[in-house]
């Protein structure tokens with residue numbers, strides 16, 4: 654018998670609503686900002702407060718459940734996903750937006766059992782849009798069913814990505830050359846909203862046709878990856894291979910064709926996996942950085958995970 658986690662999802666939605674009021678109350682206020690891994694990797698007391706609020710509410714209701722939370726990991730908790738029921742939480746996705754009062758911030762809550770995401774909730778706080786999906790049961794925004802655009806022609810695509818917090822030369826040159834090569838396809842445009850979770854929900858709701866990103870963490874996209882697939886989209890690794898929640902790389906798209914078009918031109922820079930396991934995508938310095946040749950040749954040589962198409 655397949656367990657139905659619907660009650661758990663309803664509980665997740667109710668605590669996301671409580672958490673949003675905390676985010677709204679703090680949004681206009683003066684914020685105490687600390688740095689994490691780089692001068693552009695910010696955290697506030699509200700990130701920590703919202704994560705504590707969510708985790709303590711869940712612990713009270715489901716004492717055996719496990720957690721992977723962005724700020725708990727920053728405080729030293731281990732981000733290893735086991736088969737146990739696990740809540741994967743980003744208390745504020747878009748902290749830089751939050752600090753600057755750029756009005757796109759989200760609360761992202763995913764729930765996985767046997768390493769499979771059962772449901773995902775993304776609450777875009779300022780827009781008051783509550784996105785949710787349950788595995789096999791579709792995706793919704795404020796109870797309206799979601800469908801991706803279904804676009805097949807990459808030259809007509811509006812593509813979303815994020816600029817990230819890395820400031821080293823290799824990451825920055827890879828990031829900018831990826832944008833350069835996409836624009837040269839050409840595509841219609843590139844956007845960055847500042848929250849990976851909302852970026853992915855925009856793909857799910859057909860506002861954008863694709864999203865790709867290297868460097869985000871599992872809590873940024875665990876919920877929205879399910880929302881995209883339940884809305885009829887595809888979710889892959891940046892190589893075009895199988896999506897791996899812990900790899901810190903993703904392409905979400907309206908169709909396989911658009912995902913493949915992006916996989917052919919974007920390159921990854923090295924990032925330590927969330928679970929600390931060795932990175933399976935070998936990075937040849939000759940194929941990253943400012944080399945503008947298509948990555949197809951490298952894929953054919955078999956140094957990247959096998960393509961699904």
Ligand SMILES: Nc1ncnc2c1ncn2[C@@H]1O[C@H](CO)[C@@H](O)[C@H]1OP(=O)(O)O
Pocket residue numbers: 723743745746747748749815816817818819847848849850867868869870873
């Ligand atoms: N090291 C990293 N590189 C790129 N993006 C990151 C990142 N860490 C977090 N992000 C996420 O990417 C988006 C901003 O570019 C946000 O969703 C941000 O999440 P956060 O606000 O929860 O930290």
Ligand SMILES: [Mg+2]
Pocket residue numbers: 743745746747849872873
């Ligand atoms: Mg985040």
Ligand SMILES: [Mg+2]
Pocket residue numbers: 700723743744745746747748
């Ligand atoms: Mg966050």
